[in-house]
Amino acid sequence: xxxxxxIPEGKLQEKWEEYKEHAKLVNPANKRKVEVIVVGTGxxxxxxxxxxxxxxxxVKAFCFQDSxxxxxxxxxxxxxxxxxxxKNDGDSVYRLFYDTIKGGDFRSREANVYRLAQVSxxxxxxxxxxGVPFAREYGGLLDNRSFGGAQVSRTFYxxxxxxxxxLLGAYQALERQIGLGNVQMYSRHEMVDVVIIDGKARGIIAxxxxxxxxxxxxxxxxVLASGGYGNVFYLSTNAMGSNVTAAWKAHxxxxxxxxxxxxxxxxxxxxxxxxxxxxxxxxxxxxxxxGRVWVPKTREDAKAIxxxxxxxxxxxxxxxxxxxxxxxxxxxxxxxxDIASRAAKEACDDGRGIVPSGFGVFLDFSDAIRRLGIDTVxxxxxxxxxxxxxxxxEDPLKTPMKIYPxxxxxxxxxxxxxxxxxxxxxLYCLGEANFSDHGANRLGASALMQGLADGYxxxxxxxxxxxxxxxxxxxxxxxxxxxxxxxKAADERMKKLLSINGKQSVEDIxxxxxxxxxEYCGMARNAEGLTKARKLIQELREEFWSDVKVTGQQNxxxxxxxxxxxxxxxLELGELMVIDALxxxxxxxxxxxxxxxxxGEAKRDDEHYLYVAAWEFKGVGADPELHKEELxxxxxxxxxxxxx
Amino acid sequence: MKLxxxxxxxxxxxxxxxxxxxxVDGLNPDMSFLEMVDVLNDQLVKKGEEPVGFDHDCRxxxxxxxxxxxxxRAHGPQHAATTCQLYLRSFKDGDTVHVEPWRSRAFxxxxxxxxxxxxxxxxxAAGGFVxxxxxxxxxxxxxxVEKLNAEKAMDAAACIGCxxxxxxxxxxxxxxxxxxxxxxxxxxxxxQPERDLRALxxxxxxxxxxxxxxxxxxxxxxxxxxxxxxxxxxxxxRDFLVASVGSETE
Numbered sequence: 001x002x003x004x005x006x007i008p009e010g011k012l013q014e015k016w017e018e019y020k021e022h023a024k025l026v027n028p029a030n031k032r033k034v035e036v037i038v039v040g041t042g043x044x045x046x047x048x049x050x051x052x053x054x055x056x057x058x059v060k061a062f063c064f065q066d067s068x069x070x071x072x073x074x075x076x077x078x079x080x081x082x083x084x085x086x087k088n089d090g091d092s093v094y095r096l097f098y099d100t101i102k103g104g105d106f107r108s109r110e111a112n113v114y115r116l117a118q119v120s121x122x123x124x125x126x127x128x129x130x131g132v133p134f135a136r137e138y139g140g141l142l143d144n145r146s147f148g149g150a151q152v153s154r155t156f157y158x159x160x161x162x163x164x165x166x167l168l169g170a171y172q173a174l175e176r177q178i179g180l181g182n183v184q185m186y187s188r189h190e191m192v193d194v195v196i197i198d199g200k201a202r203g204i205i206a207x208x209x210x211x212x213x214x215x216x217x218x219x220x221x222x223v224l225a226s227g228g229y230g231n232v233f234y235l236s237t238n239a240m241g242s243n244v245t246a247a248w249k250a251h252x253x254x255x256x257x258x259x260x261x262x263x264x265x266x267x268x269x270x271x272x273x274x275x276x277x278x279x280x281x282x283x284x285x286x287x288x289x290x291g292r293v294w295v296p297k298t299r300e301d302a303k304a305i306x307x308x309x310x311x312x313x314x315x316x317x318x319x320x321x322x323x324x325x326x327x328x329x330x331x332x333x334x335x336x337x338d339i340a341s342r343a344a345k346e347a348c349d350d351g352r353g354i355v356p357s358g359f360g361v362f363l364d365f366s367d368a369i370r371r372l373g374i375d376t377v378x379x380x381x382x383x384x385x386x387x388x389x390x391x392x393x394e395d396p397l398k399t400p401m402k403i404y405p406x407x408x409x410x411x412x413x414x415x416x417x418x419x420x421x422x423x424x425x426x427l428y429c430l431g432e433a434n435f436s437d438h439g440a441n442r443l444g445a446s447a448l449m450q451g452l453a454d455g456y457x458x459x460x461x462x463x464x465x466x467x468x469x470x471x472x473x474x475x476x477x478x479x480x481x482x483x484x485x486x487x488k489a490a491d492e493r494m495k496k497l498l499s500i501n502g503k504q505s506v507e508d509i510x511x512x513x514x515x516x517x518x519e520y521c522g523m524a525r526n527a528e529g530l531t532k533a534r535k536l537i538q539e540l541r542e543e544f545w546s547d548v549k550v551t552g553q554q555n556x557x558x559x560x561x562x563x564x565x566x567x568x569x570x571l572e573l574g575e576l577m578v579i580d581a582l583x584x585x586x587x588x589x590x591x592x593x594x595x596x597x598x599x600g601e602a603k604r605d606d607e608h609y610l611y612v613a614a615w616e617f618k619g620v621g622a623d624p625e626l627h628k629e630e631l632x633x634x635x636x637x638x639x640x641x642x643x644x
Numbered sequence: 645m646k647l648x649x650x651x652x653x654x655x656x657x658x659x660x661x662x663x664x665x666x667x668v669d670g671l672n673p674d675m676s677f678l679e680m681v682d683v684l685n686d687q688l689v690k691k692g693e694e695p696v697g698f699d700h701d702c703r704x705x706x707x708x709x710x711x712x713x714x715x716x717r718a719h720g721p722q723h724a725a726t727t728c729q730l731y732l733r734s735f736k737d738g739d740t741v742h743v744e745p746w747r748s749r750a751f752x753x754x755x756x757x758x759x760x761x762x763x764x765x766x767x768x769a770a771g772g773f774v775x776x777x778x779x780x781x782x783x784x785x786x787x788x789v790e791k792l793n794a795e796k797a798m799d800a801a802a803c804i805g806c807x808x809x810x811x812x813x814x815x816x817x818x819x820x821x822x823x824x825x826x827x828x829x830x831x832x833x834x835x836q837p838e839r840d841l842r843a844l845x846x847x848x849x850x851x852x853x854x855x856x857x858x859x860x861x862x863x864x865x866x867x868x869x870x871x872x873x874x875x876x877x878x879x880x881x882r883d884f885l886v887a888s889v890g891s892e893t894e
Contacts, residue, residue, distance in 0.1 A: 051778040066699060066758075067765050069805055070707045086785060122781070129781035131774045131834045133798040140788025158798060164706055165801060172773035179769035187762065210754055239701040274672055276679050279703045387705070390729055393674070456778045505689045507682070552694050557656065557755040559697060560689060 003256075003614055003629045006417040007111040012635050016115045019418070023461055024468035031056035034467050035475065037204055037219035039191045039246050041068030043163075043448060044431025045225030046170035047455030053177035055460060057467075060217055061174065061183055062206055064190045064241055064562075069171045072227060072239040073451060076163025077284040077384075079147055079155035080448040082120040087144050091152040093117045098636060099150060100446060103336060104411075104439020105589035105604065106638050107259070107612075109631065111418060112437045119457040120449050124156055126456055130169040134158050147286065147445045155445045160284055160383045166448055170455070189215070190562065191246045193486040194222055194427065196253050201427035202476055205486045207494075209562060212555040214487050216478035220470045221426040221463060224250060225455065228410035228432035230263070232570045232577065233522070234514020236407035237269060237282040243566040244573050247414050247433050255422040256614035256627060258415035258435035260573065261581035264442055264590050265523050266408035267340035270391055271360035280406040281391060283363075284384055285444045288333045290368035290377065291401065293340070294320045295352040295361050302352040312354070312362055312400045323347055327600075331643040338441045338590050338602075339643060341405035345523045346600070348404075355402050364400035405523060409447060411438045411590060412580070415614040415629075419462035420454060423614070426466060430454035435612065440589025494554050497564045502547030506563045509544045513567070513574055516540065521578050526594040530582040534575055538621060541571040572620055579624065580613055606638050645671045645737040647680065651696055652744040657752050663742070673733040677720060678703060678710060680732060681743075697756035705729040705869065708804030711811070712757045713744040718808035718867040726806065726869045746811040750818070750854045761807050763853035764821060771845035772825040774834050787833050797831040800824045802870045809864035809872070815856030820864040822850050823880035824872050830883055840887035847884050 008015040026034065034057050038049040041063040049061040063071060083096040096117040101108060128134060128142070134156050135143040147155040158165040177183040188209040195203040201222040206215050229244035230236035251257045268283045296302045297319050304310035323343055325332045333340075344361050353359050369377050374397060378385065385396050392402070413436060414422045414429040422429050431451040438446060476483075520533035544567070552558040586609045587593045587602035596603045612629040646669045654661025668684050675683075678700050685695035701709040710727040714720030720730045735741065743757065751759040789797075801824070809820035826843055829835030835842070858877055865874045 047778075054777040065701060065707075065709060066761060067805065069765070070701055070709050072702060072707070075702045075704055075706050084784070122779075124784045125781035126776070126778055128784035128787065129774065129776040129834055131797075131829050131832050133794055133801050133828065133832065134784075135798075136789055136791045136794040138791050140790055140794075141785045158801075161706065161802065164804075165798075168801065172768060173776075173778075175765060175769040176773040176775065178765075185765075187765075239707065240703060241701050273674055276672065276675055276683060278676075278679050278682055281704050387729075390725065390731070393731075393733065460778065503690075505686050507686055507689075549689060549692070551689050551692060557697060557758070558694075560695060 003415070003423070003627050004417065005109065005629055006419055007109065008418065012110060012114050015111050016118055020461055023465040026464050026468050026471060028056050030471040032058065034058065034470060035060065035219045036221050036223060036463070037217055038062070038223045038225060039204065040071065040225035040227060040433070041171070041174065042071035042073035042225060042227055042431060043167055043170055043451030044455040045223070046071070046167065046174045047452050048223055048225060048430055048459050049183055050170060050173035050177050051456055051460045052463070053182035059177070059183040060186065060219065062186045062189045062191060062204070064188065064209060066187055068174055068185065068187065069168060071167060072242055073167045073448070074164045075239065076448055077160045077282070078286055079145065079157035079162045079445040080123070080166060081147070081154050081445040082124045082156055082449065083117050083154060084121050084124055086142060087153045089152045091154050095152065096120060096154065100437065100443060101439070101636055102641055103441055103443035105441050105641050106439065106606070106633065107588055107631065108437050108439035110633060110635055115458065116437050116450060116453050119453045122457055123449060123452045127166055127169050127452070130173060132158065132165045132169040145286070150443070163448060166452065170452070191226070191249070192490045192565065193249045194253050195482050195486050196424060197476060197480065197482045200425040203478065203483060205483070205490050207490070210557055212553070212558055212561070214490055216483045216487060218476050218478055220467060220473060221428065223428040223430060223459065224414065224433055225430040226433045228413070229570070229573055230407045230410050232513065232574050233407040233517045234511050235272060235277060235280050237266060237280050240279060243569070245566050245569045247429070248569040248573055250414060250422065250424065250427060252617050253424065254617070255424045255427060256415040256616055257412070257576060258612050258614045259412040259440070259580065260577045260615070261521065261584060262411035262440045262590050263407060264337060264409040264411060265341040265405040267337055267344060267405045268363065268403045269406035270388065271355050271402055271404040272357060282406070282408060283388060283401065283403060285337070287363060287381060287384060288340070290380065291333065291363040291365050292322055292367055293324050293333055293344070293361055293363055294322045295347045295354060297321045299351040302354055305354045306356055306358065312364070321347070321352070328643045335643045336441065336443065341523055342592060344405055355404070360402045360404045362400035363403045365396060366400070369397065409442055411436055411440060411442055415612065419465060420459055421462070421466065428459060428463060430459060440591055494561060494565070497548070497550050497561060497568070498554060500546065500548050500550070502549050504543070504547050504549060506548060506550065506560060506567050509540065509548060510567045510570070512540055513537065513571060517574055517577070521581050524592050524594050525581050527582060530578050533578045537571065537575045537578065544568065544571055575621070576615060576624060580615065583613060583626065584609055604640070645673060645732065647671060647735060648738070648740040649684065650740065650742045651756070653696070653756055654753055656755055661753070671732055673731065675732050676703070676728055677714065677730040677732065678728050697758045699758050700728060703728040706804060708806040711746050711759065711806055711808070713742070713746070713811065715742050718746070718811040719869055724869055724871050726804070746807055748810045748816040750816065751807060751810065761805070763855070764805050764807065764818070766853065767818070767822055767846055767849045768825065770849035771838070771842040774829060775838060789832055793831045797828045800827040800831070800872065800876055803872050804870055806869065808867050808869060810855065812863040812867035813856065814861060814863065815859060817858050817864070818850050818853070818855040819858040819877045819880065820868060820872055820874070822846050823876035826880045826883060827876040830879060839883060843880065843883040843887045
């Protein structure tokens with residue numbers, strides 16, 4: 001199938017208006033007859049489900065957690081970007097668009113990103129109207145801060161809990177529709193397959209996580225908003241339950257998976273401290289506004305710190321290497337995430353890491369404390385310092401924080417066109433789960449913006465364009481052969497998982513997969529390592545299917561079985577990520593190939609790789625087929641992304 | 645370090661449960677309490693036994709999913725922390741620790757330490773929102789909010805819906821949870837048009853779910869991981885009273 005991104009003709013600034021003016025509509029009487037399934041209730045899923053229900057569609061929403069309010073969007077700390085220009089500091093839709101394209105290292109679609117910047121202003125209005133308690137100035141108007149390398153203050157925030165407040169806003173809108181009977185909510189349900197009938201998505205198979213039973217649901221269209229796949233690395237800042245299963249099942253049924261290798265490694269997380277560790281905790285990027293990142297200049301000093309013979313305070317000013325300030329004088333400690341992460345890895349690979357494992361650097365607030373006073377610094381990072389102290393038992397007001405990069409966000413995901421439809425008719429994908437508007441690297445405070453843009457303001461328009469032709473389709477009974485077949489396959493797979501009865505726990509194998517991914521497909525990649533990784537993943541997959549031990553029964557509450565299904569999918573996704581990373585013989589954004597660099601900086605190859613790599617599934621272990629969507633830059637000139 | 649655990653095991657809502665003894669050794673004081681449960685579960689799985697069921701997700705204290713009594717206290721001994729943010733350095737080597745699910749009529753047990761807290765969702769669905777459809781909003785700065793009120797609204801909005809307030813309350817009351825949402829919206833201009841109706845509907849649903857009433861004990865506030873204040877309950881009671889006697893809405 002040829003990839004048609006369906007980008008409307010016309011001037012960049014007019015494409016979305018033009019599209020909306022001509023998109024087909026479904027009349028209110030018909031909307032009541034049309035059913036839409038939404039999988040996932042994070043920012044994208046909850047906002048989409050609520051909005052579709054407000055419009056009059058019959059919605060069924062699914063989440064694996066005990067309540068839609070738990071989705072991992074809730075953990076986003078810093079803020080949400082919007083081109084409101086309330087600060088009168090020169091921001092505009094165009095500037096937000098430009099920053100997002102540049103931040104993404106010129107690997108996203110102009111038209112999508114422009115639309116994102118356009119609707120960003122509506123998002124703030126909507127959320128404020130819902131009662132989201134954004135930070136305010138004394139005059140009662142909304143406050144902004146600068147964030148993640150932007151030269152304007154366009155980030156709206158609610159203390160360090162912006163994701164929580166935005167999610168609760170969307171959740172409340174969703175609950176309102178549930179109360180009104182317009183949404184049927186299925187909590188503790190996990191989608192285990194999508195049902196395709198005559199080339200169109202017509203429903204899902206979901207496992208009821210309490211009874212363990214497989215249930216079937218019909219929809220005229222299916223919307224996936226199931227989040228990112230960072231947990232393929234085992235350790236990440238994602239929630240424990242975050243998984244790729246819904247998106248991966250859709251991929252195996254024909255939806256193309258785009259740019260899977262684009263992974264965002266967040267520079268400021270608490271370093272790994274032991275084998276038991278279950279997740280990594282992010283420390284907000286806002287800390288880099290006042291914190292200075294450094295390691296000792298010499299390996300000897302670093303070694304002494306690792307061994308506990310010296311402390312940070314013992315290293316004299318002239319013996320410290322503030323490497324971000326040294327390498328990137330114009331952005332310094334505020335350079336984008338991919339660049340800050342890579343620089344930390346470089347310092348640690350050079351033997352100058354400062355935690356026992358060797359993988360950690362200092363984030364030092366002592367200058368800020370001297371300049372601003374301890375009270376100001378404390379007030380500014382109110383929740384973050386106690387959180388750090390609670391986890392590490394060290395007080396960042398007295399001794400520098402120790403940080404290291406960790407997997408945080410995945411820019412890749414299911415390929416979607418301008419209407420957010422995947423390569424399967426009637427199957428849509430929103431938020432982090434799609435291959436998204438962030439190109440090869442996402443800027444801070446842009447994930448919340450994209451999730452809500454997709455759910456509140458894009459999908460509700462674009463889905464009508466498809467559903468207008470579906471109003472005559474009667475609900476398909478769930479004993480249709482396609483439902484039977486999908487349910488049977490899901491049932492057999494679970495039986496198989498329970499029957500292996502090997503020696504390793506699901507956790508053991510997941511941890512092994514994480515190590516392979518981090519080592520060979522993490523912050524720096526090369527052809528040799530990636531080739532090796534593919535083989536290792538294939539072997540590990542065999543190990544899983546012959547030696548995993550899954551306890552309990554199928555038709556009961558069984559978290560081991562839930563986990564086993566998710567890890568089995570990660571074991572297939574991991575291979576695709578490696579294949580994609582191997583195919584992309586360039587460095588861009590979160591994808592850094594060691595062979596392609598110039599004086600230590602990423603070297604993009606626009607001549608050969610100015611495209612979205614959309615992969616078609618051809619069987620487990622088989623080579624997927626690559627489809628290229630060429631990226632056309634008509635408004636922005638391609639340039640080397642420099643923060644020096 | 646080593647811990648002796650007494651963990652509540654219960655197959656499902658229809659069976660009876662009991663405390664089962666486990667000893668977990670080789671622990672590290674820097675582990676979180678939930679990572680300790682991970683270690684226990686890994687050992688159980690390898691022995692072919694079913695792991696302890698427990699709710700957890702974000703493991704950074706914000707999703708509100710983790711929920712258990714640790715030695716009789718909601719989320720354990722540490723003040724203002726969820727179970728996932730509790731570290732083993734709060735315990736001594738060789739301690740015996742009791743681990744149980746939330747106990748409340750309105751939170752039926754699903755499995756082991758897992759309970760059904762969907763009553764909270766139904767209370768929100770009854771009125772915990774501002775009725776504004778997507779696209780209806782005016783410009784955000786057309787609604788100035790006094791900074792102090794915005795801060796107080798945010799304090800209330802910080803509730804994570806974990807249910808510790810209910811679990812801590814001898815009456816099994818959900819009034820801290822309900823009042824946090826009522827307060828947040830009552831403190832903001834956006835919440836005014838539905839203020840009376842919201843208080844009536846949410847309280848009605850709260851009662852229908854089988855939660856108890858407040859008798860000013862204050863255990864909810866003491867155990868709340870987000871330090872939601874008791875004054876929210878006072879505000880809720882005032883709004884409910886005003887709505888009941890002075891309103892023409894119903």
